[in-house]
Amino acid sequence: MTLRVALTGNVAAGKSVVAESWREAGVPVISADALAREVVAPGSTGLGEVRQAFGEDVIHADGSLDRAALRARVFGDEAERERLERILHPRIRQLRDAWISSREAEDVPLVVAEIPLLFETGSQGDFALVVLVDAPESVRLARMRQGRGLSEREARAMIAAQMGARDKRARADIVIDNLGTLDELRERALEVLAELRERAGGPRVRLDLHLHTVGSWDCLTDPEAALRRALELGYSRIAITDHDRIAVALDMHERHPERIIPGEEVKTREGIDVIGLYLGEEIPRGAPALEAVAQIRAQGGIPYLPHPYAGGKGGGGRMAEELADACEVVEVFNARLHPGRLNGPALSLAERHGRLRGAGSDAHTLGELGGAFVEVPAHPNTASGLRAALRSARTGGRTASHLVHLASTWAKVRKRLPGAPVSARS
Numbered sequence: 001m002t003l004r005v006a007l008t009g010n011v012a013a014g015k016s017v018v019a020e021s022w023r024e025a026g027v028p029v030i031s032a033d034a035l036a037r038e039v040v041a042p043g044s045t046g047l048g049e050v051r052q053a054f055g056e057d058v059i060h061a062d063g064s065l066d067r068a069a070l071r072a073r074v075f076g077d078e079a080e081r082e083r084l085e086r087i088l089h090p091r092i093r094q095l096r097d098a099w100i101s102s103r104e105a106e107d108v109p110l111v112v113a114e115i116p117l118l119f120e121t122g123s124q125g126d127f128a129l130v131v132l133v134d135a136p137e138s139v140r141l142a143r144m145r146q147g148r149g150l151s152e153r154e155a156r157a158m159i160a161a162q163m164g165a166r167d168k169r170a171r172a173d174i175v176i177d178n179l180g181t182l183d184e185l186r187e188r189a190l191e192v193l194a195e196l197r198e199r200a201g202g203p204r205v206r207l208d209l210h211l212h213t214v215g216s217w218d219c220l221t222d223p224e225a226a227l228r229r230a231l232e233l234g235y236s237r238i239a240i241t242d243h244d245r246i247a248v249a250l251d252m253h254e255r256h257p258e259r260i261i262p263g264e265e266v267k268t269r270e271g272i273d274v275i276g277l278y279l280g281e282e283i284p285r286g287a288p289a290l291e292a293v294a295q296i297r298a299q300g301g302i303p304y305l306p307h308p309y310a311g312g313k314g315g316g317g318r319m320a321e322e323l324a325d326a327c328e329v330v331e332v333f334n335a336r337l338h339p340g341r342l343n344g345p346a347l348s349l350a351e352r353h354g355r356l357r358g359a360g361s362d363a364h365t366l367g368e369l370g371g372a373f374v375e376v377p378a379h380p381n382t383a384s385g386l387r388a389a390l391r392s393a394r395t396g397g398r399t400a401s402h403l404v405h406l407a408s409t410w411a412k413v414r415k416r417l418p419g420a421p422v423s424a425r426s
């Protein structure tokens with residue numbers, strides 16, 4: 001069963017930003033504004049009716065609709081506006097319903113229709129849930145004047161043509177208040193998306209967000225063998241996060257774009273590891289920790305803090321608070337961490353800082369795969385898709401035997417011997 005969600009909001013409230021965030025996270029979203037352009041495309045019956053109702057003055061010489069002329073015609077004239085809506089709205093609704101039916105036939109768990117005039121057109125009954133994006137009128141007026149170049153009179157007239165925000169808030173199921181920056185709005189949008197996906201009850205998948213291959217100096221694992229083993233164990237996707245190298249991860253992502261998250265585990269100047277997920281370029285070993293996080297963000301990647309309380313590579317928690325504040329994800333379970341009880345403080349750290357939760361096997365051998373998991377809703381293999389999915393993550397795993405460290409020691413020795421295996425792009 002597909003969950004139908006309507007996304008609405010008054011002019012300049014920020015609903016288009018929310019819609020775009022959800023699209024980037026892999027949710028099918030249809031825009032009423034896009035459908036409105038389609039129903040008056042050149043040669044359409046909709047455009048023919050508009051021409052008949054409003055005359056040639058609203059038609060360009062090439063036969064397309066002169067939107068500015070039509071807007072001026074209906075602006076401030078309620079009768080003319082209603083006349084136009086009687087032409088457009090039934091056609092928009094018909095196209096929207098056909099689009100939703102097609103998505104339902106594909107058995108997608110969640111679809112969203114972005115409809116500015118949802119309540120005004122009485123369409124809310126077509127949806128299981130209504131999400132409203134709202135902002136104070138003073139803020140919306142400022143955005144319309146600065147962003148769209150409207151006069152205050154024009155802006156107030158557009159606001160007056162829509163139902164008041166108070167009435168809409170009372171009718172909505174979920175309200176997203178847009179009071180801050182665009183980044184804050186996108187953050188809130190992803191929080192709501194996680195809730196919607198939970199309600200939709202769509203398929204969930206398993207990930208391992210931290211493992212190594214032959215690209216690491218202390219690992220001999222063939223990356224293709226690692227992927228095959230992970231798939232056998234029921235994982236849908238793995239993150240290859242070799243030490244200070246990204247070549248193998250990029251090569252595997254190119255070969256298996258839906259299965260591999262390209263990443264790197266960077267040894268920072270402070271001796272503390274930081275992981276970048278969804279990287280396209282290698283970050284040099286020895287960068288200061290906070291600078292490494294900044295470089296990850298500059299690439300559009302996700303900064304991920306692994307084993308924050310591990311001795312040595314985690315600094316024994318020395319920069320845990322500072323790095324948790326800088327990173328987006330805290331690893332709350334690492335299967336290679338000894339003693340395993342050190343995972344407990346990591347969970348508390350994530351909770352204190354309100355960070356997303358990750359987990360990884362940190363596998364350096366095939367036998368360690370399956371030692372940790374992150375279970376999340378199915379999503380596209382993108383940074384924004386993972387961010388949204390991690391908001392409803394379930395993590396778990398089991399602590400590996402101390403003997404796994406012998407395999408890493410052997411790998412270090414073997415790579416110094418003649419005929420040592422090399423990475424795919426070394």
